[in-house]
Amino acid sequence: MNQKVRLKVNGTDHELDIPARRLLVDCIRYDIGLTGTKESCSVGVCGACAVLVDGEMYASCITLAASVDGAEITTIEGIAEDGNLHPIQQAFIDHGGFQCGICTPGQIIATKSLLDENPSPTEDEIKDYMMGNLCRCTGYYGILNSIAAAAKNMNEAAESGG
Amino acid sequence: MATTQSAIGRSITRGEGPDKVTGKSIYTADISVPGMLWGRVLRSPYPYARIVSIDTSKALALPGVYAVVTGQDVPETRVGRRMLDMPILAQDVVRFVGEKVAAVAAGSKDICDEALLLIEVEYEELDAVFDAEEAMEPSAPDLHPDMDSYTGLPQPPSGIKNTFAHITWEKGDIEQGFKESDIIFEHSFNAQLMHQAYIEPHACIVDASEGNQVNIWANNKDPYMLRDQVSAAWGVPTENIVLHPTSIGGDFGGKGSFMDVPLCYYLSKYSGRPVKMVMDYIQELMAGNPRHPAVMTIKTGVMKDGTIVARQARAIFDSGAYGAFKPRAYLGGADHLCGVYRMPNARIDSYTVYTNNVPRGHMRSPAKPQVVFAVESHMDMIAAELHMDPYEFRLKNVMREGDASPIGRHWSQIKALDTLEAANKAANVRDARPANTGIGMAMTDLVQGTGQFAAKIGLSDEGKPELHMAFWDTGTGSHTVLRQMVAEELTLNTSDVQIILETTANMPFSAGSGGSRVTLSAGKAVVAAAVDLRQKLVEAASPLLDAPEDQVSLQNGLLMAAGRSVTIAEVLAATGSESLTGEAHQTPEAPDLTSFCTQIAEVHVDPETGEITVKKIISAHDIGAILNPLNHQGQIEGGMIQGLGYALMEELELEDGHISNLSFGDYKIPTSADIPTMETVLIQGDVGPAPYESKGIGESSNIPVAGAIANAVFDAVGVRITDLPVTADKVLSKLQELGNQRK
Ligand code: FES
Ligand code: FES
Numbered sequence: 001m002n003q004k005v006r007l008k009v010n011g012t013d014h015e016l017d018i019p020a021r022r023l024l025v026d027c028i029r030y031d032i033g034l035t036g037t038k039e040s041c042s043v044g045v046c047g048a049c050a051v052l053v054d055g056e057m058y059a060s061c062i063t064l065a066a067s068v069d070g071a072e073i074t075t076i077e078g079i080a081e082d083g084n085l086h087p088i089q090q091a092f093i094d095h096g097g098f099q100c101g102i103c104t105p106g107q108i109i110a111t112k113s114l115l116d117e118n119p120s121p122t123e124d125e126i127k128d129y130m131m132g133n134l135c136r137c138t139g140y141y142g143i144l145n146s147i148a149a150a151a152k153n154m155n156e157a158a159e160s161g162g
Numbered sequence: 163m164a165t166t167q168s169a170i171g172r173s174i175t176r177g178e179g180p181d182k183v184t185g186k187s188i189y190t191a192d193i194s195v196p197g198m199l200w201g202r203v204l205r206s207p208y209p210y211a212r213i214v215s216i217d218t219s220k221a222l223a224l225p226g227v228y229a230v231v232t233g234q235d236v237p238e239t240r241v242g243r244r245m246l247d248m249p250i251l252a253q254d255v256v257r258f259v260g261e262k263v264a265a266v267a268a269g270s271k272d273i274c275d276e277a278l279l280l281i282e283v284e285y286e287e288l289d290a291v292f293d294a295e296e297a298m299e300p301s302a303p304d305l306h307p308d309m310d311s312y313t314g315l316p317q318p319p320s321g322i323k324n325t326f327a328h329i330t331w332e333k334g335d336i337e338q339g340f341k342e343s344d345i346i347f348e349h350s351f352n353a354q355l356m357h358q359a360y361i362e363p364h365a366c367i368v369d370a371s372e373g374n375q376v377n378i379w380a381n382n383k384d385p386y387m388l389r390d391q392v393s394a395a396w397g398v399p400t401e402n403i404v405l406h407p408t409s410i411g412g413d414f415g416g417k418g419s420f421m422d423v424p425l426c427y428y429l430s431k432y433s434g435r436p437v438k439m440v441m442d443y444i445q446e447l448m449a450g451n452p453r454h455p456a457v458m459t460i461k462t463g464v465m466k467d468g469t470i471v472a473r474q475a476r477a478i479f480d481s482g483a484y485g486a487f488k489p490r491a492y493l494g495g496a497d498h499l500c501g502v503y504r505m506p507n508a509r510i511d512s513y514t515v516y517t518n519n520v521p522r523g524h525m526r527s528p529a530k531p532q533v534v535f536a537v538e539s540h541m542d543m544i545a546a547e548l549h550m551d552p553y554e555f556r557l558k559n560v561m562r563e564g565d566a567s568p569i570g571r572h573w574s575q576i577k578a579l580d581t582l583e584a585a586n587k588a589a590n591v592r593d594a595r596p597a598n599t600g601i602g603m604a605m606t607d608l609v610q611g612t613g614q615f616a617a618k619i620g621l622s623d624e625g626k627p628e629l630h631m632a633f634w635d636t637g638t639g640s641h642t643v644l645r646q647m648v649a650e651e652l653t654l655n656t657s658d659v660q661i662i663l664e665t666t667a668n669m670p671f672s673a674g675s676g677g678s679r680v681t682l683s684a685g686k687a688v689v690a691a692a693v694d695l696r697q698k699l700v701e702a703a704s705p706l707l708d709a710p711e712d713q714v715s716l717q718n719g720l721l722m723a724a725g726r727s728v729t730i731a732e733v734l735a736a737t738g739s740e741s742l743t744g745e746a747h748q749t750p751e752a753p754d755l756t757s758f759c760t761q762i763a764e765v766h767v768d769p770e771t772g773e774i775t776v777k778k779i780i781s782a783h784d785i786g787a788i789l790n791p792l793n794h795q796g797q798i799e800g801g802m803i804q805g806l807g808y809a810l811m812e813e814l815e816l817e818d819g820h821i822s823n824l825s826f827g828d829y830k831i832p833t834s835a836d837i838p839t840m841e842t843v844l845i846q847g848d849v850g851p852a853p854y855e856s857k858g859i860g861e862s863s864n865i866p867v868a869g870a871i872a873n874a875v876f877d878a879v880g881v882r883i884t885d886l887p888v889t890a891d892k893v894l895s896k897l898q899e900l901g902n903q904r905k
Contacts, residue, residue: 019272026271035192036185038411040361041443041826048361076185085180093179096796100637101182102362102411108183130834134826136359136412137637139803140834142796 005069009034010078020066024058025049027065028075036076036105040134047133050106050113051075057113076105079112087157088112091150096142103135111147119158120151169649170854173792174656176642178409178635187409190365190381191440198367199228201429201439202274203422204264204281205449206256209518209819210290210303213254213283216264220280226273228433230281232264236428241395241420242486243387245314245326247306248521250395250424256285257305257483258520259819260449267429267437290518292819294480295457297324297517305483305516316491320513326485327492327514331569339472339507343463347544351460351536352885353868354813355480356453358525359831362411363446364419368426369436374402376427377436381410383417383636384674385666387489395424405632407663413636414804415524418676419451419487444824451487451523452814454479454514458536460499468550470559472507473568475499477533479514480522487523488514489676495529500568501537502578502607502758503559508568518819524676526801527608527861531808531868535886538604538869542876552603552873553586560605573607573756575849577784581605581760584843585782589762598767599777602873604866605760610851610858613673614749615687619648619695621742622660625731627652627695629661632669633684638860639793640680644688646789647853651692652699652730654719670747678858681789682753685853687746695744702737703728753851758784759862761802763838763870767878772894774810774875779867782843786850786857798842798863805867807832810887 003020006013009032016031028037028051037060040048044062051060052074079086088111091097098104107130114121114129121129126147127140135143181187218230233253240246252263266277291297291305302323306312309326310319320328340346366380376398382388385405393400410417422439429437441450456477463472477496485491496512512529525531545555560578561567582605589601618630627648635641645659652659673683696716704711709723720727734742764778781802788794811830815822823829850857868886876882881896 029192034185035188038189038362039191040363043443043825043827045825045827046361076183080184085183089180089183092183093175096792098176098179098182099639099796099800100360100362100410100412101178101187102189102360102409102637104182105185127834127837132833134359134361134831134833136361136414136804136831137800138796139799139801139840140832140837141799141840144834 003066005065007068008072010075018065022065024060024063024065024068028060034075034077038102038105045132047106047110048103050109050133052109052113055116057110076108079108087153088150091146091153095146095149096138097146099137103133107133107135107143111150115151115154119155169646169656170789171787172790174642174646174790176639177645177661178641189362189409189411190367190379193367193379193408195367195369195436198436198438199267199269199433200271200274201265201267201426201437202271202278203262203425204278206252206259206261206263208256208285208287209259210288211256211285212288213252213256213263214286215284217282218264221266221277224273224277224280226269227266227277228435229267229429230264230277231428231432235432239395241391241424242314243391243419243489245312245316245485245491247312248484248486258518260520261483262425265425265429267433267435290819292517292519294478294515294517297515298322298513305518314491322513324516325513326516329492329496329512331497331510332508333568333570334507336472336474336507336509340463343471344466346461346463347547348459348461349540349543349884351458351539353456353532353535354886355455355816356525356808356812357447357450357814357829358414358416358452360412360414360416363441363443364421365440366421366423366426367436367438368423368430370427370430371434371436376403377406378403378423379406379408380423381408381417382420383410383413383634383676385632385634386671387674388420388423389666391420392424392427396427405666407634407665410634410636413675414526415528415676416451417636418489418674419523443826447814447824447829448821449520451521453525454481454493454522454529454532456532458499458533460536460540462540462544464544468548468555468558470503470505473500473505474509476511479512479529480517480519481514482517482519482521484521485514487521489524493529495527496533497569498530498606499533499537501541502561502605503568504561504565505568510569519816520821526804526864530606530865531805534604534606534865535868535872538866539872539884542602542873543882553591556582574754575847577845577847578605578607578758580845581758581782581784584845585760585762585780588780588782588841588843598769598878599764600874600877601762601764602870602877603760603762604869604873605758606862606865607756607758608678608862608865609756610682610753611677611679612750612752613679613683615672615684616670616747617687617691618669619691619744621730621734621739625729625734627654627659629659629688630664630669631661631672632664632666633672633674634663636675638675638797639790640675640684643681643789643793644684647685647688648692651689651696652719653716678860681856681858682852683750686750687748689853690746690748691744694746695742698742698744699730699733702733702742706733706736755849755851757857757862759866761866761870763867763874765871765874765878767875767893769879769897772890772897774888774890774893776806776838776871778839778841780841780843781863782845783859783862784845784847785859786847786852787855789854789856794859795842797859799840801861801863802840802867803832803837805864806836808886809868809871810889813887
């Protein structure tokens with residue numbers, strides 16, 4: 001059975017007529033066509049499919065699109081600002097935060113969610129928060145360095161720029 | 163113009179970085195082609211059974227279904243990377259839980275799944291065998307009665323039941339060696355079934371819907387090999403098969419197998435549409451191509467002073483139901499079963515055996531993590547019995563310059579001792595440690611593989627080099643390193659060099675990524691192509707500069723002679739792009755160098771629970787020049803944490819051929835919370851087989867970890883775990899045994 005679902009994704013409104021059991025990840029990837037959001041485990045434990053729903057991190061692989069009707073969604077494609085890389089994205093490039101890059105959209109969404117909540121996390125807080133985002137390539141060292149660098153750069157920019 | 167710095171040895175960030183962090187990188191599962199359908203497979207619920215009947219009529223009648231295929235609809239040909247033993251779809255018999263029995267192409271994933279439920283299959287179960295040693299018994303069921311006739315069998319039939327490869331390595335006379343020994347030790351070890359756990363599952367799109375050409379997108383790192391494999395399976399000439407570039411979301415040895423590609427072709431043929439197949443992770447864990455489990459026994463004869471005189475080792479690798487996923491049909495890494503020690507007499511026997519388990523493939527440094535765990539545990543067990551310090555025991559026996567390896571190989575520049583001493587120094591092994599804390603060491607070497615590669619370098623309209631290759635990066639950053647090489651030879655900045663990925667139709671054969679061969683083999687081809695282009699630029703500039711060729715040089719991207727200069731763009735404008743293309747297609751010689759790695763782990767064991775905390779790992783590597791420190795370090799770190807997962811937690815749990823932990827929720831891999839402090843020690847030599855005296859680094863750091871951790875656990879609490887993974891449960895039960903003995 002189909003259902004009408006309205007989503008605002010990265011600032012663009014979408015009105016979709018989709019099966020009621022459509023998963024958010026499929027809706028984003030195939031109905032809307034934003035394939036930056038990845039799917040791996042499909043059971044909500046790897047973080048590859050992370051998106052922000054009204055600012056909160058969701059595993060889109062275990063979320064029904066219909067259940068977030070009316071929400072504002074940010075995917076990896078919506079993180080850069082005015083065509084400029086977000087400081088988190090730049091830090092992942094500069095500090096070895098990715099290798100194959102398949103987990104990276106989720107890592108960056110999770111980092112955004114972390115730093116929105118806690119702009120100056122300790123190393124242990126970062127490790128704890130990021131536990132739900134698996135990466136098989138980096139051994140996490142590069143990711144943790146990237147997050148620490150992103151936090152530092154953003155805090156410095158906030159101080160100097162106000 | 164600013165002077166260009168050398169492009170080599172710098173942490174150049176990835177060219178693909180901006181795409182990777184913005185979600186623009188396109189992986190196979192992200193690709194859509196017009197008219198594309200979804201394909202899904204029905205898998206066997208039985209480990210060994212005869213297919214009595216399949217009824218697909220209800221599935222075919224479901225609206226939205228375009229094709230349903232079974233074994234009868236595909237040729238009986240068998241597919242394989244070397245040995246051709248795997249059917250495209252089960253023909254009458256299924257040999258493992260998860261074997262493909264039927265497949266559906268439909269307008270959506272949901273319709274596919276609905277259709278699969280409507281396929282009725284009747285099976286008749288057969289007596290299966292799940293244990294490799296049992297499968298070798300004469301009374302075991304014969305899983306492949308036609309085995310001796312399989313194409314690609316690695317050697318003449320072994321004569322042992324279900325055993326398609328019995329490979330030996332030998333030096334000296336072990337019988338004599340054991341006679342001369344004062345004491346003989348023998349221990350046995352088990353290594354578990356592990357998944358590569360790349361985050362991106364296997365995916366492919368095959369379009370055989372129009373004309374003769376078959377277009378393929380697949381996250382397979384060996385596009386030419388894949389082309390040849392499917393060509394043989396389908397009876398389609400290779401020139402009609404085109405592999406298109408795609409990003410690959412992690413490999414670790416697992417992305418060299420053809421997986422669903424041979425089958426997907428028939429879904430496309432029958433439906434008349436392009437078809438996309440994406441494995442979900444349940445299927446990955448059930449029916450991917452995981453790392454081989456092994457049963458290993460090592461026997462060593464030593465003199466009282468600890469000198470090794472003879473070693474005999476045996477490994478039995480459970481290949482599962484097929485051998486098709488192995489590029490050599492057997493595992494060459496078994497040659498490391500005697501370690502990196504000097505010994506006059508040695509013999510290794512390795513067996514690769516069919517069982518009714520999921521077929522196994524390659525994983526990062528195939529067979530070495532298994533056998534190095536065994537040999538390094540064995541070393542410490544001998545040391546303990548001899549009341550020798552494990553470090554002293556290794557010092558006494560480790561290979562030195564001029565020594566032949568246990569199996570008689572000769573290397574120049576043996577740096578085993580250097581890595582051992584360096585790791586030892588970094589660990590302060592003699593320091594007092596808190597209670598229940600211990601350290602353990604393990605060491606290995608790794609030889610870089612070679613392969614054929616093709617590279618072509620042209621110039622853009624602006625005179626910037628464009629490196630053309632049909633070679634997909636699995637995530638290691640190889641494209642950036644290859645661009646650095648072009649920049650170096652043409653005295654430019656790496657950012658001036660673009661890589662352009664070609665389809666397989668546009669370039670001659672290249673081997674893919676794997677066996678630590680890329681920096682060496684792809685690198686040499688790229689450097690040769692760049693040198694070729696440089697020479698052509700010099701030739702073309704000579705008349706422009708009015709100077710003989712031997713006086714023209716390329717510096718900072720300018721062609722100079724006698725105080726005058728022209729830019730590459732000016733040479734291009736004067737000469738035209740036709741003649742300004744550098745090309746190379748070559749296979750380098752196998753190197754006479756190997757690279758050593760010693761690791762030392764420090765662990766704490768909770769005596770109440772057996773829980774193991776790895777506090778620190780030191781990883782000492784014998785390396786050449788480093789081309790890109792950021793990439794280099796990333797390879798060491800990533801490999802080490804995979805090794806940590808192997809050592810402590812990862813195991814596909816098999817019971818009677820069924821794997822029970824079929825999700826990342828149950829198959830645990832290390833997370834950010836599991837990682838220890840890491841210290842890398844780089845011992846930089848001045849030679850390496852790869853360009854600019856560099857060496858590959860992709861595989862070594864994942865090899866010794868398990869041995870080092872098992873040895874550290876013994877050091878901490880005196881229990882010896884000989885079967886991987888080293889879990890809290892195993893440690894606790896051994897601790898309780900020890901406690902009971904002491905009472
Ligand atoms: S794919 Fe959603 S959490 Fe893994
Ligand atoms: S970068 Fe490959 S999985 Fe994280």
